[in-house]
Each structure stands twice: as structure tokens, then as C-alpha cells.
Amino acid sequence: MSKLSGAYYEIHHMEQLANEDQWVNRIHPLVKLVITVLYIMTVVSVHKYNLARILILGVYPIAMFILGEISFADSIRRVRLILPLVCIVGIFNPFFDRQVIAHIGNIAITTGMISMVTLILKGVYTVFATYILVATTTIEKICYAMRLVHIPGILVTQILLTYRYISVLLKEANTIMQAYLLRAPHQKGVQMKVWGSLVGQLLLRSIDRADNVYASMTLRGYHGEFCYARQKKCSGKDYAYLLLWVAVFGILRYII
Template sequence: MNKLGNALYEIHHMDMLAAKDQWVNRLHPLVKLVLTIVFLTVTMSFQKYDLTGLLRMGIYPIVLFIVGEISFRDSIRRLRIVLPLVCFVGLFNPIFDRQVIGYIGTVPLTAGMLSMVTLMIKGIYSVLAAYLLIATTSIEKICYALRLLHIPAILVTQVLLTYRYVTVLLEEANRMTQAYSLRAPNQKGVHFKVWGTLAGQLLLRSMDRANEVYESMTLRGYRGEFYYTAKEPCKAKDWLYLGVWLALFAVLKVTG
């Protein structure tokens, strides 16, 4: 499977995860979105040297991995490109903050090292929280929750269409590269002389498909606002789930 085919597979696999009939998947999307936002806010509010308090916040992603029956190994594999970039942010902290605050055996522990680890953990938690939200909630339900928070419809529509129809672009690109490889079986990759031609063809095909999609949407009554099929009121279990986690976040923050 080539890179484009692998990207399509990963997108479809994420949709399958969100469509699973798990208890956490059936929770109201607004509750899960609010909890993700609160978790990120509380995580970022910890001081740069408060490593102990920050580590306690790991209970949220751990519980979601267990309850949602999501493979941690597969998740790390899918995030293998994003996580190193996030960790790279605090890599230079030990250079600028060299104050020694303790020793690990005979190795001095500087404040820069501690702040580097804290910053990396904050980034990892943020990526995992966003990933778990997508893995347990479909994009339609997330957009429905965004509208409940009064996010402008045009922004929500852009998010929904970008996520949904990026697969259309990938499928067109995959089809073109497969056709090219069949005409040049002994060649690795696409020759640079035809990059411009293929890019132009991809643009034209994308514009045609975009026009077809828009016409289909207008024929089905689209007038700038989607009518989400995920509309449902918050139930008692949703409020209980939200209240328990908010109380736990408050305790972890105060005791941290």
C-alpha cells in the first residue's frame, strides 16, 4: 500500500473507531468536547516546574483508552509524526535555564530539564486528548457540539467539509498515481517532469468534484447550515460523567 492509500486507510479507520458501539462513544458530543477543552485548559495552567501535579492529569487519557477500548500502541503509531514535533518545543530549555535544583544520583537536575519534561508532557497530553475526542466522536457530532457552543456556522461547515472531502482529494491523487505507475512500471515515484501536469489535472478534477458536491448539497436543501442527524438532548448519565470529571480536574489542580 502506497502512502496515499495508507492515508485513506487511516482516515477510514478513525471513522470506524468513532462509530463503535462503546459506552463512551454514546455519550453526548457536547460533554466530550467541553471535557476536552477543560482538560487542555487545566493541563496548560500547571506551572512549568509542577511535574508531579501534571503527571496526575494523565488519568484522563488513560481512562479513555481503557473505556473506549482503543489500542495505545496503534495510537502512538498514528501519532508518531506529531508527537516528536510537540516534544521538540521544549528541547532548548536546559540550555537557557541551568539552575541546579537537585541530583539524580550524581547527575545534576537543572530547572531547564524539569521545565522541558513538563512542556513535553503538556504537548503529549494535548495531542492525546484531541486524538481521543476524534476516536470516540464522529466529525458530524463534533460539529454539532461546536454549533451548540455557538461557533459560527461558516467555520463549522469548513471543518466538516475539510475533514469529509479530504478523502475525495486523496482518492483522486491515489487514482492518478496508480494510473501513472501502470504506464511506467519500472519507475520509482513520479518523474519531476510531469509534476506540473499531474498537479494541474488534480486541481481540475478537484474543482469538478467540488462543484458536484455543492450541487448535491443544494439539491438536498443546503442553505448555509447543516441539519445534523446527531441532535439529541443531554441525559442524566451525560451530566454525571461531566460532573465527575470536572470535580476530579478541580481536585487534581488544587492538590497539584
């Protein structure tokens, strides 16, 4: 399977995951969205030298991976392109922040090293928290929850349609690549001189497909505002789940 078709199927696999009938999928999307935002805010608010606290805050993703039966290996594979970027954020800290605070054997531990690890962990936790949300909630439900908290419709529709068009773009790119490779069997990759026309074709074809999708939407009554399926109201279980995590975040952030 080519990288493009692999990416295409990954998106659909994620959607399948989000559509599963697990307890975590059944929690109200607004509750999951609020918990994710609260978690990210809690993580981000931790001081850059407070490594112990940031380590403890790993409880949320670890608990969710275990309780929600979300494959950790799959999640690492899916976010593998983002994680290095997250790690780069703090990589220069040891060079600028050189105050030694401890020694392990002959190795001096500097505040820069601590802040680098803290920053990396913050990034990793944030990525995993978002992944957990996307893996347990469909994009429509996330957008529905965003509308419930009055995020402007135009912005939410942009997010939804961008997400949908990723599939369109990937599929068209895959078709073009397959057609190219079938007619250039002895080549490794795409020749430099044809990149321009391939990208141009991709643009034209994806615009064409996007036009058709949009026409199909307008023919079925779409008028600029997406109408989401009304979700059941938050139940007692949803509130309990929310309160539990708010309490856990509060304790981990301010008490322990």
C-alpha cells in the same frame, strides 16, 4: 498498500471507530467536547516546572484508553507525525534554562530539562485528548456540539467540509499516483519534472470532485448551513460523567 491509500483508509477507520456502539460513543457529544476543552485548559495551565502535577494529569488519557477500549498502539501510529512536532516545542529549553536543581548520580538536572519534559507532556496529552474525542465522536456530532455552544455556523461548516474534502483529495491523489506508477514501473517515486503536472492535475481533479459534491449538496436543499441530526438531550448519566471529570480535573489541578 500505498501511503496515500493507507491514509485514506485510516480516515475511514477512524470514522468507523467513532460510529461504534460503545458506552463512550453514546455519551452526549457536547459533554465530550466540554470535557476535552476543560482537560486541555487544565493541562495548559500547569506551571512549566510542575512536572509532578503534569504527570498526574495523565490519568485522563490513560483512563479513557482503558475504559473506552481505544487501542493505544493504533493511536500512537496515527499521531506519529504530530508527536515529533510537539516534542520540538520544548527541545531548546535545556540550553537556555540551566539552573541546576538536583543531581541524579553525576547528571545535573536543570530547570530547563524539567520544563522541556513538562512541555512535551502537555503537548502529548493535548494530542491524545483530541484523538480520544475524534475516536469516540463522529465529525458531525462534534460539529453539532460546536453549534450548541454557538460557535459560528460558517466556521463549523468549514471544519466539517474540510474534513470531508480530505478524503476527496486523498482519493484523487491516490488515483493519480497509481496511474503514474503503473506507467513508470521501474521508477522509485515520482520524477522531479512531472511533479508540476501531477500537482496541477490533482488540483483540477479535486476541484472538479469538490464541485460535484457541492452540486449534490445544493440539489438536496443545502443552503449554507449544515442541518445536523438532532441528538438526544443530555441525560443524567451524561451530567454525572461531566461532573466526575470536572471534579477529577479540579482535584488533580488544585488539591493533590
